[in-house]
Amino acid sequence: MTAEENSEAKPSGPRPSVFLERQSYRRRRLTDAARLLPFLGAALFALPLLWPGQSIEGQAVPLSSAMFYIFACWGGLILVGLIFGVAARRLRTREDPETDTDQWQR
Amino acid sequence: MATLNILILVCLGYVVLLFGVAFAADRMAAAGRGRWLRSPVIYTLSLSIYCTAWTFYGAVGNAARSGLEFVTIYLGPTLVMVSWWWGLRKLVRVGRSQRVTSIADLLSSRYGKSNTLAVCVTILAVLGGTPYIALQLQSITLSFSIFAEADTSGLYREGSSVFWVAAGLAMFAILFGTRNLDANERHHGVVTAIALESVVKLFALLAVGIFVVWGVAGGMGPMMDRIDASEIGQWNVDAGRWTTFIFLSAAAFVCLPRMFQVMIVENDDEGHLRTAAWAFPLYLLLMSLFVVPIAVVGLDLLPEGSNPDLFVLTVPLSQGNDWLAMLSFIGGFSSATSMVIVTAMALSTMVSNHVVMPIWLSTQEGSGSISGDVRNIVLMARRVSIAVIMALGYFYYSLSGGGTALSSIGLIAFAGISQILPALVGGLFWRGATRTGALVGLSVGFVLWIYTLLLPGMGAAWMPASILESGPFGLGWLRPQALFGIEGIDPMVHTVMWSLSLNTVAFCVTSLLSFPSPLERLQGAQFVNVFDHSAAPRGWTGSVAQSEDLMIMTQRILGAGPAQEFFQAEAEQQGGRSRLPEPTPGFLNRLERELSGSVGAATAHAMIGQIVGGSSVSVEDLLAVADESAQLLEYSSQLEVKSAELSRTARKLREANTKLTQVSEQKDSFLSQVSHELRTPMTSIRAFSEIMRDTRGLSGTEQTRYAAIIHDEALRLTRLLDDLLDLSVLESGQVSLNVGDDSLRSVLDRAVSSALAGTDEKLAVRRSRASERIPLHTDLDRLGQVFINLISNARKYCESPEPVLTISAHDVGGRLVIDFTDNGSGIPPEAQSMVFEKFARVGGDKAGGAGLGLAICREIMQRLGGEISYLPGQGGAAFRVSLPLAYQQAAQ
Numbered sequence: 001m002t003a004e005e006n007s008e009a010k011p012s013g014p015r016p017s018v019f020l021e022r023q024s025y026r027r028r029r030l031t032d033a034a035r036l037l038p039f040l041g042a043a044l045f046a047l048p049l050l051w052p053g054q055s056i057e058g059q060a061v062p063l064s065s066a067m068f069y070i071f072a073c074w075g076g077l078i079l080v081g082l083i084f085g086v087a088a089r090r091l092r093t094r095e096d097p098e099t100d101t102d103q104w105q106r
Numbered sequence: 107m108a109t110l111n112i113l114i115l116v117c118l119g120y121v122v123l124l125f126g127v128a129f130a131a132d133r134m135a136a137a138g139r140g141r142w143l144r145s146p147v148i149y150t151l152s153l154s155i156y157c158t159a160w161t162f163y164g165a166v167g168n169a170a171r172s173g174l175e176f177v178t179i180y181l182g183p184t185l186v187m188v189s190w191w192w193g194l195r196k197l198v199r200v201g202r203s204q205r206v207t208s209i210a211d212l213l214s215s216r217y218g219k220s221n222t223l224a225v226c227v228t229i230l231a232v233l234g235g236t237p238y239i240a241l242q243l244q245s246i247t248l249s250f251s252i253f254a255e256a257d258t259s260g261l262y263r264e265g266s267s268v269f270w271v272a273a274g275l276a277m278f279a280i281l282f283g284t285r286n287l288d289a290n291e292r293h294h295g296v297v298t299a300i301a302l303e304s305v306v307k308l309f310a311l312l313a314v315g316i317f318v319v320w321g322v323a324g325g326m327g328p329m330m331d332r333i334d335a336s337e338i339g340q341w342n343v344d345a346g347r348w349t350t351f352i353f354l355s356a357a358a359f360v361c362l363p364r365m366f367q368v369m370i371v372e373n374d375d376e377g378h379l380r381t382a383a384w385a386f387p388l389y390l391l392l393m394s395l396f397v398v399p400i401a402v403v404g405l406d407l408l409p410e411g412s413n414p415d416l417f418v419l420t421v422p423l424s425q426g427n428d429w430l431a432m433l434s435f436i437g438g439f440s441s442a443t444s445m446v447i448v449t450a451m452a453l454s455t456m457v458s459n460h461v462v463m464p465i466w467l468s469t470q471e472g473s474g475s476i477s478g479d480v481r482n483i484v485l486m487a488r489r490v491s492i493a494v495i496m497a498l499g500y501f502y503y504s505l506s507g508g509g510t511a512l513s514s515i516g517l518i519a520f521a522g523i524s525q526i527l528p529a530l531v532g533g534l535f536w537r538g539a540t541r542t543g544a545l546v547g548l549s550v551g552f553v554l555w556i557y558t559l560l561l562p563g564m565g566a567a568w569m570p571a572s573i574l575e576s577g578p579f580g581l582g583w584l585r586p587q588a589l590f591g592i593e594g595i596d597p598m599v600h601t602v603m604w605s606l607s608l609n610t611v612a613f614c615v616t617s618l619l620s621f622p623s624p625l626e627r628l629q630g631a632q633f634v635n636v637f638d639h640s641a642a643p644r645g646w647t648g649s650v651a652q653s654e655d656l657m658i659m660t661q662r663i664l665g666a667g668p669a670q671e672f673f674q675a676e677a678e679q680q681g682g683r684s685r686l687p688e689p690t691p692g693f694l695n696r697l698e699r700e701l702s703g704s705v706g707a708a709t710a711h712a713m714i715g716q717i718v719g720g721s722s723v724s725v726e727d728l729l730a731v732a733d734e735s736a737q738l739l740e741y742s743s744q745l746e747v748k749s750a751e752l753s754r755t756a757r758k759l760r761e762a763n764t765k766l767t768q769v770s771e772q773k774d775s776f777l778s779q780v781s782h783e784l785r786t787p788m789t790s791i792r793a794f795s796e797i798m799r800d801t802r803g804l805s806g807t808e809q810t811r812y813a814a815i816i817h818d819e820a821l822r823l824t825r826l827l828d829d830l831l832d833l834s835v836l837e838s839g840q841v842s843l844n845v846g847d848d849s850l851r852s853v854l855d856r857a858v859s860s861a862l863a864g865t866d867e868k869l870a871v872r873r874s875r876a877s878e879r880i881p882l883h884t885d886l887d888r889l890g891q892v893f894i895n896l897i898s899n900a901r902k903y904c905e906s907p908e909p910v911l912t913i914s915a916h917d918v919g920g921r922l923v924i925d926f927t928d929n930g931s932g933i934p935p936e937a938q939s940m941v942f943e944k945f946a947r948v949g950g951d952k953a954g955g956a957g958l959g960l961a962i963c964r965e966i967m968q969r970l971g972g973e974i975s976y977l978p979g980q981g982g983a984a985f986r987v988s989l990p991l992a993y994q995q996a997a998q
Contacts, residue, residue, distance in 0.1 A: 031191070038189030045181050045352060049345045061341035064330040066174055067398055074184065074391050081188055081384035088380065 027088070034084045037077065044073040113253050113435065120436055121278065121443070127302050128295030135294035143294050144374045146381035152297045152368045153386050154304035156183060156359060157393050158238070159245035159442040160516040162307055165394060167415030169401035173338040178348055179516075180394050182355030184387040190379045193360070194369070196534055198379060200636045201370035205703045209366040209526060210456045215702075216533040216633045217541035218626030219711045224460035226548050227526060231363045231456060232495060233560070234522030235449055239499030241515045242442040245415075246271050249438050252419050268503060276496035278443060279450035284488045296447065297372055303440040308392060310437025314418055315396020317430055318403045322421070329399050336402045346599045354517070354602055357524035363452035364445065371452075450492040457495075458487035467713065481663060484704065518563055521602050525551030528610040532617065537630045539613070542620040547613025554605035558586045559597065653687065656697065659713060663704050672700060779945040783826055787819035794819075829958040833944070836965035843885040843969065850915055850922070851878035853886055857893035861901065869901045872912045880915060880922060884989065888966045892974065895959045896926045896985050904930035904982070922991050925977065927984040938976050 048069065051061045135143055142148065161179065168176035186194065206212045210231065214224035247268050323329040333339060359365055373379075404417030407424055418438065422430040466483060528547050532539035578584055595603070622630065653673075660669040676687035676696070687693050694714060701710035794812045798804065804812075835841050858871050882889070900911040906929045915924045933941060942964045945957040960974075967974045972989035 035189075035191050038185050038192070041185050041188055045185070046349065048341065048343065049348060051341050062334040063173060063336075063339045063341060063398065064333045066341040067333070070174065070177055070181075071391065071395070074181070074387065077184065077188055078384050078387045078391065081387065085380045085384055 030084060030087055034081075034088070037080060037084070041073070041077045044077075045070070110250070110254055113250070113432070116432060116436065117439060120439065124299045124302065124443070125281075128299040130295075131298035132295035143298060146375075146378040146385070148297060148301045149373065149375075149378040150382040150385040150389065151301035151304045152372065153365070153382060154308070154389050154393075155300055155364055155368055155444045155448050156362075157304070157307065157390070157441060158445040158516075159242050159438050160238075161393065162311065162438045162441040163245050163249070163415045163418055164241075164516060165397045166401045166404065166417045167413070169397050170338065170405055170414035170417065173340075173342055174398070175343055175347060175351065176397060177394055178351035179355045180390040182352045182357070183359040184390055185352070186356045186359050187383050187386050190383045193531075193534070194379055195376065196636060197360070198370055198373050198376050200534065200633050202373065202376070203636060204632075205699045207371060207459060207703060208452055208456045209361060209363055209530070210460050211702070212366075212370075213526070213529055213533060213544065214460065216629055217529075217539075217544050218623050218629055220541045220545075220626075221460060221464050223529075223541060223545055223548075224456070226545060226552075228453075228456040228460045230525060230548065230552055231523060232453055232498070233556075234519050235363065235453055235495065236498045236502045236519075237515045237522075237560075237563075238519040239446060239449065239496065240503035241519070242275070242446050243268055243272055243499060243503045244515070245438060246442050248413070248416055249419055249435050252416055252423065253435070268500065272496050272500040275443065275446045276450070276493050279447045279454075279492050279496070280489045284451075284454065284485055284492070293372060293451075296451070297368065300368070300444045300448065303444040304389070306440045307437040308389065310433045310440075311393060311396065311418070313430060314422060314434050315400060317425075317427065318396065318400050318421060321427075322403050322407070322425065323399065329402075332406065333398060333402050336405055338398075338402070338405070344596065347596055350596075350599045350602050351517070354520050354524055354598075357527045357606075358520035361523045361526040361530060362520075363456065363523070364448040367448055367452040367455075446496075450495060453495050454488040454491040457491035458484050462487035462491070484663075515563075517598055518559055521559055521598065521605065522552075522555050524602070525555055525605060525609055527606070528613045532613060533630070533633055535634060536617075537627075537634045538617055539630065540617045540620045540622040541626055543613045543615075543617030546616040547609045550612040551605045551609030554608060555601060558604065559601040562586050562597070656694075656714070660697065660701065663701055663713075672697070776944060780830065783945065784823065787823045787826075791816050791819045791823075826958075829962060833958055833962050833965060836962065836969060839969075841969060844887060845884060846886045847881065847883050848886050849878070850880040850882055850924070851875055853882065853890050854878060854893060854913060857890045858897060860890075861894045861897035865901065867901055868909070869897075869904070870908070870910045871897070872910060874914060878915050880917075880991075882922075882989075884970050888970065889989075892963045892966050892987060893924075893926075895963050896987070899959065900926065900928040900930075900983070904928040906930050906982075917991060918988070920991050921972075922989045924987045924989075925980075925984060926987070927977070927980045928982040930982045932978075932981070932983045933976065935978065938978060941976060942974070 048061075048066060051066075131143055165176045165179070200206070200216075201212065204212070204215050206215060210224040210227035213227050214220050217223050250267055250271075319326065319329045323332055360369075400417050400421060401414065404412075404414060404421050408417070408420055412420060418434050419431055422428075422434060463484065466487075525548060528551070529539070529544035533544065576585065592600075657669065657673055660672065663669075664672070673687060676693050680687050680690070680693070698710050698714050701713065704710075794816050798809060798812050854873065858873075862869060862871075897911060900909065904911070908929075910929045912927045913924065914927075915922065917923070942960045944961045963974050967987060967989075970989060972987065974985060974987050977984035977986045
């Protein structure tokens, strides 16, 4: 947060900041999000286990809804992954090569 | 109605098309054209060999039996791909930097290039792959049988068709997969063919799905209603199976040899993963999108008891849509063939590199040069192993009866191959993971998998019902499907849970308890920290003579052209003019990596080791190095001792030299003094004798006076010569001591009387006779001589009007000390240090002595083991003579 505010406070000052550029900062948070994505996915796919099964009369979730949920989550994951991929590539091309390797090869 | 003949023709046509595509792609890649061959799209599509005939047909069957459970098989890989940042990226980097050829090679390389481990993984992979290949056979046979039912010619027989399918696939795999040797080289042809196949199967399944939803059910809405109304229309998934299968498919996705082949070995660019991370899950989603609708429609339309695994075929057929059924058949066929080709490629690489080559190498033992054409041997080994693997699949199919549902066979294979996971993940993220740990963990998981899943699945012939019911030898807690007495778990969940957890525990505990070899630790560091250093710090050492052997060997493996090219490039890089590069450690490492692309890390390591003579990093070598340095240390310390000795000797020599110089100077001055001393009396003797000879008329008294002078001088000369002789005898140490016993008093008595005899000078000698009763055991005459000399010196030089000499004797610290003190003016301080020197005279030539007396005394006392010294500050001249009492006592 501090870093973000800091970078916003001085949009294009020549003075070098102890904090990362807004661009690099965004990219790192994007990386963090990409790393966290599988955990979100696992949690989403584990959620149906909490649904009531066939044993409870009349409360069972219809298969169409289950399908819709699963495929929606799935599609959501793919979409977020795609956005990450595209964003990462765009951010990468904007960065200068040195910091780029530092960020993406490590 | 499509007849069997048309079907076979279509299949053959399809295979020819695949060949054409593969051939064209290889040509394009070789010509350097076709950048799209290396595009992320092709990479993503090649990953889809994950979807085999099992998923093509079996997913629908699974959905028809247990609803949405089938989707777990796709969710696992989706999660793995989404989390590529954590695992796959590292795996791909390691695979590329180590030029890994298979999963067995990766593990072997990680755990110190251990071939034992590689063999274990190979066996596991072959055993796990066998049911899987059986599955493809089954699916193709089943799909054939569907068409055969409709065919009236009646030519179809199931048994023979399975055989021909197996033989055909083996042929196909041999032709496709063993065209070139370097397993690490990108197989652009195969990969492109696989990509095409994945497009075909996706297209086929989507086509059937669209036909079912919009053609049969009448749109999305009605389809959804139909789904909810069907017998699988409610969410009913076993939580254990759901989570287990997601985990299992994720694990298998990474560990399966064919997935490893396309994902890691065939990877061109790490960046492709970024695209595949979303594109491959998308492919999986599309593959599973219409599975439930097809299953539901199949359940609705087809009669009771029809095989749900074949709904993909039978639903279009039942609707009279033959061409769609044909397309669907091609889709299934594609899935099976691509899976079999890649699996066969991967497994045969493993078998030839880790089983055949080591055996072959050990038969070629000793010699540095490798005889025979290794390329042909490797290729032949691969072809034979493909045939053997296909035969195993065929036998598994025959033995298991082919009745088992498709998806359960697939899961058995998944559970088997997943046993690699702990060793793989541990090897990538934990530097403490050891070879022993990996071996033990693998074995535990492997045995449990066979015991609890594979054998019970193969029927009563392999696992009697009695064991299933009451355990081996009646041990209930060892029942294969209820280990430790915990019953009621689904068999798959049971196996996966027990085998993987015990595998992991065994792996971790053994790793913690064992100690890795140096090579293992180096490799471990390289794998775990692959992003920090991808270069290899391992060291080979070689001599120039071996370059030629290396060249010969490399030519036989890589082929003459590439080998010469490689060596030439290396030689140029080294800057040498020779065509052969120096076998530097760097060159040997690169060569090993190049070779490991063809024959695997362990074999390449062993081959280079055979020529170069062992890696420089072995315990023995380290020990030898340690020994050597210890020897060096010892040697240098010896040198140090010697140099210290030398410097001591040099110092001694210098001292001796100085002494010699001094002695020589002393001798010179002695000679000049002696000649001077001799000249004085000689001069007067000559002068007086000339006077007596030449002067006439000398009076008698004059003659007598002159003669007396000559006589006196002659006496003086004699005395001088006596003294000199005495001194020289004493100094040369040739004097023989005449040792006797007497008391100090009597020796002093004699000395005093002889020193004072015949003189008129009055010298009072004071003695305390009581203290002089000391027995002596020494040369009494010589000691007396010293005493006489001291007493007569006092008599001659004491200037006191009433000269008194005090002689006192006492015992000081075990030594007899005799002091001679007179009451004269003493010796001036500047002369004190000189009195014992030869010809040193104090106060002029008054007494006419030669100045040798005290020098003789000093020499005598040294011979007697005592000493004589001047005592300053006693009021007059004081000399101290000391003798060892101990000496005389010891002598007594």
